[in-house]
Amino acid sequence: MATYKQRRTQEMSKEHPASASAPAPATSSKFLLEPVSAYTTGSRFFLEPTKGSSRQHLSTLILMALGIAATLRLFFHQLHCDDSILLRNLASRSSEESCVLPPLPPIQTRQDIALVLEQMNFTTGIEIGVQQGLFAEYNLKFWPSCRKYKLVDLWKQQPNYFDSANLDNLVHETFYQATKERLKPWEGFTEYYRMYSSEAAKLIAKEGEQVDFVYVDARHDYCGCKEDIEMYWPLVKPGGILAGHDFMANYEVAPQDWSVCMDGSIHPEAVKGAVMEFANKHNLPVGVTYRETHWNSWWIRKPLC
Numbered sequence: 001m002a003t004y005k006q007r008r009t010q011e012m013s014k015e016h017p018a019s020a021s022a023p024a025p026a027t028s029s030k031f032l033l034e035p036v037s038a039y040t041t042g043s044r045f046f047l048e049p050t051k052g053s054s055r056q057h058l059s060t061l062i063l064m065a066l067g068i069a070a071t072l073r074l075f076f077h078q079l080h081c082d083d084s085i086l087l088r089n090l091a092s093r094s095s096e097e098s099c100v101l102p103p104l105p106p107i108q109t110r111q112d113i114a115l116v117l118e119q120m121n122f123t124t125g126i127e128i129g130v131q132q133g134l135f136a137e138y139n140l141k142f143w144p145s146c147r148k149y150k151l152v153d154l155w156k157q158q159p160n161y162f163d164s165a166n167l168d169n170l171v172h173e174t175f176y177q178a179t180k181e182r183l184k185p186w187e188g189f190t191e192y193y194r195m196y197s198s199e200a201a202k203l204i205a206k207e208g209e210q211v212d213f214v215y216v217d218a219r220h221d222y223c224g225c226k227e228d229i230e231m232y233w234p235l236v237k238p239g240g241i242l243a244g245h246d247f248m249a250n251y252e253v254a255p256q257d258w259s260v261c262m263d264g265s266i267h268p269e270a271v272k273g274a275v276m277e278f279a280n281k282h283n284l285p286v287g288v289t290y291r292e293t294h295w296n297s298w299w300i301r302k303p304l305c
Contacts, residue, residue, distance in 0.1 A: 099305040101239060107299070108291035110135070113215075113243065114142035122212035126150040126204070126235065128197045128228055129217035129245075131165060133179030140186045149186065150211070151179070152193040152200040153218070160264060162257035163220055201231035210237040216244035220258045222267035225274040233278075236302045243299035246271050247288055275300075 104116060117125070123145055127136050130153040140146060155176040156169050176194065183190050193200035197218050214236055216228045229242065236242050250259040250268040258270040267273065275298050279286045287299045 099303045101301055101304060103285075104241070104287060104299065104301060107287065107289050107297070109289050110245065110292070110297040111138060111142075112289075113297065113299075114139045117143045117213055117241075118145055120212075121145060122240070124148045124209075124211040125213035125215070126152060126211050126232065127215045127217070128152045128200075128232065129219075130155075130179055132175045133182045135215075135217070136179070136190075137182050140183065140190075146186075146189070148189050148191070148211070150191045150193060150200075150204065151183075152195075152197050153179075154196055155194055158219065158262070160260050160262050161219060161221070161224075162260060164256055197228050198231055201228075201235065204235055210235055210240070212237055212240045214240075214242050216242070217246070219262070220246055220248075220253075220271050221261045222259075222270050222274050223261035223263065223265065225271045226277070229274060229278050233302070238302055238304045240302050241299050242302065243297060244271070244275070245295065245297050247275060247296045247298040248272055248294075 155172040249272045259268040
């Protein structure tokens with residue numbers, strides 16, 4: 001009597017007669033180069049060569065290899081490009097960081113500015129709006145390293161300027177003479193520009209000089225202050241300081257009226273508006289004296305690059 005295993009083998013032989021005589025899989029190198037197809041017999045999986053030449057299959061393999069090589073070449077090229085972009089970004093960031101300057105120490109009043117200039121080893125400056133020379137005298141006393149100090153003032157009455165300092169020409173002449181007398185101890189390195197600040201800026205620019213420090217205290221209307229900032233900023237050395245007096249808008253200075261420009265146009269933002277507009281345009285921080293309840297000074301430090 002046949003066992004179950006024998007009966008099952010006989011049934012499989014009847015269902016799949018080809019399996020009994022199926023050749024053993026070849027292992028020759030010739031077979032490996034030929035295309036293969038798969039078929040199943042029961043639960044088994046077989047591979048056998050298909051009809052076709054070994055040369056065609058070899059060509060297919062070569063094309064596949066070339067495709068893989070091209071893909072790898074593209075990948076590594078993109079990787080190189082990404083690395084180049086990353087290096088450029090890092091270099092750019094490093095360059096930007098090298099332009100950043102440490103903040104100035106806190107400045108309580110404008111009388112402290114000279115001490116800061118001395119600490120920073122600055123040697124040259126321009127003051128715009130000198131009047132009687134009191135601030136210039138103070139600066140020169142407490143800034144002994146200074147070797148050149150340019151004084152810019154019209155020392156005349158100006159049109160459309162409703163400021164308490166806009167006095168008649170006789171008073172301005174007195175102020176001019178008092179300034180020269182007051183600054184006699186420093187006459188070896190003080191220079192006078194008795195003209196509009198815009199004219200003086202052009203002359204100084206022609207001299208080809210840049211200075212460490214500029215202090216703007218001339219016309220306090222928006223137009224006048226804006227013009228001074230824009231014309232004297234190029235004259236400040238990288239790392240230097242552009243500063244000024246009276247960081248205020250028109251509503252803070254009554255009964256004076258700083259809203260009126262020389263051309264008659266109205267700009268109530270006055271000094272404060274001109275300073276902040278310039279700082280925002282160039283993405284620069286503005287410092288303001290913190291121990292003065294009125295007539296505060298402001299300053300902007302020029303980046304190195």
